Amino acid sequence: MFFKTKNIYNVNTYGAEILKKPSDEIKDVTPEIHKIAEEMILTMQLFDGIGLAGPQYGVHIRIVALAVPAPENPAISPGEALLLPRMPMVIINPEIIAAGETTDTAEEGCLSVPEIFAPVERPQFIQFRAQTIDGELIECECGGLLARCLQHEVDHLQGILFVDRLTKEDFSVIESKLKRLKKSGSRKDFKKTISV
Ligand SMILES: [Zn+2]
Structure with a gap:
């Protein structure tokens, strides 16, 4: 049996310059944007x-x-009720327009910071606005893992990684792992192979 590499998919990782820059707003959802999505x-x-x-x-x-997976707890926020059944999905120009005062702290990870996890404190509830890939405007209150995930992703669009939000103590725990990750290169590849 032979294996042929069909495609290589990759994710930029810690140390890649692009992860530190704020991203531009999307003005038109062109066919190219659909393809990227x-x-x-x-x-x-x-x-x-x-x-x-x-x-x-x-x-x-x-x-x-x-x-984002659906939670076991059925008492979900309006945003989770609206968006979780649509997963997987793509959102365009997402914004956090307000955040509640109550926070919680949970372990986060990131595809750009592989195999490193650390606790991040974030607001539990957010008021969120975005557009779907089909042009539907969404504005809703989100809680749960969805609220955390949206804040993490909107941070990416501002050039912020979850490791930038750690306490000094928690950062010091992962600092040497981050240095090793940076040295190992700024891209992680996934080679999809098909048998022919
Ligand atoms: Zn991430």
Whole structure:
């Protein structure tokens, strides 16, 4: 049996310059944007992620792929009720327009910071606005893992990684791992092979 490399999918990782730059707003959802959206969903799924932002995929635009799982707790926020049944999905020009005062702290990871996890404090509830790939305007209150994931992804579009939001103590725990990751290169490849 022979194996043939069909395609290489990659995600930019810690140390890549593109991850530090704010992304541009999308003015028109062109066929090219639709193509990027499809590729981003595929890339996110190949890497087993629940979210992937434009700069991670290598485009400098405000686009995010999401695959947030539904929570076991049925008391979900309006945003989760609206968006979770649509997963996987792509959102365009997402914005956090308000955030509640109550915060919680949970372990986060990131496809751009592979195999490193650390606790991040974030607001529990956010008021969120975005456009779907089909042009539907969404504005809703989100809680749960979706609220955390949206904040993490919108951070990516501002050039911020979750490791930038750690306390000094928590950052010092992962600092040497981050240095090693940076040394190992700024891209992680996923080679999809098919048997022929
Ligand atoms: Zn991330």
